[in-house]
Amino acid sequence: MKFAILNGTIIDRSEAKVDVEDRGYQFGDGVYEVIRVYNGKMFTPEEHMERFVKSSNSIGISLPITTEHITQLLEELIDKNNLQLGTIYMQITRGVAARNHAFPTEETVPSLVAYTKEVGRPAESLKIGVKTILTEDIRWLRCDIKSLNLLGNLLAKQKAAEAGAFEAIQHRGQDVTEGSSSNIYIVKNGTVVTHQSNNLILKGITKDVILDLCLKNNIPVEERTFTLDELALADEVFMSSTTAEVMPIIEIDGKKVRAGLPGPVTINLQELFVKEIEKQCGNL
């Protein structure tokens, strides 16, 4: 039997249901997190918890229980579900109330849900890299909030899927922002370049780890906007996310990057990233 967390209690997964008037269901009025689990241990849990609080506070939802309590419940959930390698999905919504755009009264209790999923590492893709497509970024202007409203991201990812690609790289006019569910990097003359963390992208936890690894290993980094032209002329391109880790990009809109092979800086960062995982969660 599998378990899930519903409003502070661990219950049978199949009993974890919310009302049709939950504001998450009707409006996408909530925020979420996806946390990686390796060897039954969460990777960067504090960082995810901090972003969860930040996202949720930015839309005026306060967590009904402390982050320490949530973390403890998540650890218990991993245990009860015998999760070794996978993810935790966690979301909070403004709760259940009669449908109305304006926020409900103070007494409305937020709905907090979490469950686990077994997910392997994308070993083959990490080795050979993935194909991507380009698409205009049509999302709203608060992409820094990890909101449940993902329609723009879904449409982008679907376009990629239909083209047989792994990810869609989004751009606002000439400026590259981020993937549909990842951050995007180019490497030029040994320097790693990625969009600065502002309202136009999600501040990836994986991105933070990668930038920290660059700093500690004397790999030059620039956090700034880069253009489609720079992307086309890059020596290497890669993406990052909680499940994709440091993923080489070998094709963009049918054009090969570096003759279709992952580059040395990308491979170096992959190795450093694995060491960081092993430091926190034990050998892979």
Ligand code: PSZ
């Ligand atoms: O399983 C998956 O496919 C996942 S788990 C997390 C993501 C995908 N993506 C998170 C994400 C995102 O949705 C957007 C729009 N930008 C960047 C990221 C990367 O964030 P982290 O590194 O925190 O996962």
